[in-house]
Amino acid sequence: MANSGSNLPDKPVIFLIDKPHFDVKLLSDMLKVDLKEGTRAEIDKLVGNRTSLRDTLGWMFQTIVPLDVHLWQIEKVTVEPSGNVNIRIPHRRDIHIPLEPLEAERLVQKMNELIPIEKERRVERELAEQAAEKDRDKQRTDALKYRSPMR
Numbered sequence: 001m002a003n004s005g006s007n008l009p010d011k012p013v014i015f016l017i018d019k020p021h022f023d024v025k026l027l028s029d030m031l032k033v034d035l036k037e038g039t040r041a042e043i044d045k046l047v048g049n050r051t052s053l054r055d056t057l058g059w060m061f062q063t064i065v066p067l068d069v070h071l072w073q074i075e076k077v078t079v080e081p082s083g084n085v086n087i088r089i090p091h092r093r094d095i096h097i098p099l100e101p102l103e104a105e106r107l108v109q110k111m112n113e114l115i116p117i118e119k120e121r122r123v124e125r126e127l128a129e130q131a132a133e134k135d136r137d138k139q140r141t142d143a144l145k146y147r148s149p150m151r
Helices: 038-047 051-060 101-145
Strands: 015-018 022-026 030-035 067-070 076-079 084-088 095-098
Touching (some): 015 101, 022 101, 084 101
Antiparallel strands (some): 015 022, 076 084
């Protein structure tokens, strides 16, 4: 099934934790925490699968809108003995997800496997974008250099 407004298929869920009030979904490139009921769940239903809207609103209203975090953004993930998962994200409020100790350990282990992969992919994308920009600049410069002067 495709996302609303996008031709890209949904990414498969790698790890899922279903709690009475929220779901934790780990995708290959993102962590999603969706609340099931109450005001926040209503906002989640309104926003739906509109990724850009979720990202924008999630950034602006972190404590109101259900959470979507790209794995490359995560600095550190730890688990407390109580099962609380702590996620440190630079320039953003830390995230704390209350889980059972065993499921918390499994989630953190899987995230710690995926985060370095996504960070590397992010660097590769940025380098490719920079190379493409340099190539465009060179083409523009060459086009201007060989343009015949107007008389």
